[in-house]
Amino acid sequence: MDEKGPDAASHSALLQPSGRRFTAAADRTVLASAAESGIAMTSSCRNGTCRACLRPLHAGRVAYRIEWPGLLPEEKAGGWLLPCVAYPQSDLVLGD
Numbered sequence: 001m002d003e004k005g006p007d008a009a010s011h012s013a014l015l016q017p018s019g020r021r022f023t024a025a026a027d028r029t030v031l032a033s034a035a036e037s038g039i040a041m042t043s044s045c046r047n048g049t050c051r052a053c054l055r056p057l058h059a060g061r062v063a064y065r066i067e068w069p070g071l072l073p074e075e076k077a078g079g080w081l082l083p084c085v086a087y088p089q090s091d092l093v094l095g096d
């Protein structure tokens with residue numbers, strides 16, 4: 001259960017170490033929400049295969065709608081995410 005409840009439509013995202021923040025809508029990728037807030041994250045394919053957007057997920061949970069994005073199982077378990085295909089399920093703290 002999300003700490004904001006099942007009806008929460010968006011979450012807050014904090015980039016570290018810069019301290020920049022943006023609103024991460026639950027129905028949009030983290031990359032798309034950042035872009036809408038004027039925060040450009042490194043990206044290329046935007047479909048979860050090239051890994052250009054790979055960055056650490058320090059806190060929070062995300063879900064992927066594609067079968068298996070270009071993350072190794074160890075990376076997924078070890079707190080890395082692909083913002084171009086990750087949908088927020090809670091507030092997030094991620095690397096710049």
Ligand code: FES
Pocket residue numbers: 042043044045046047048049050051052053054070082083084085
């Ligand atoms: S932009 Fe290619 S994996 Fe995210």
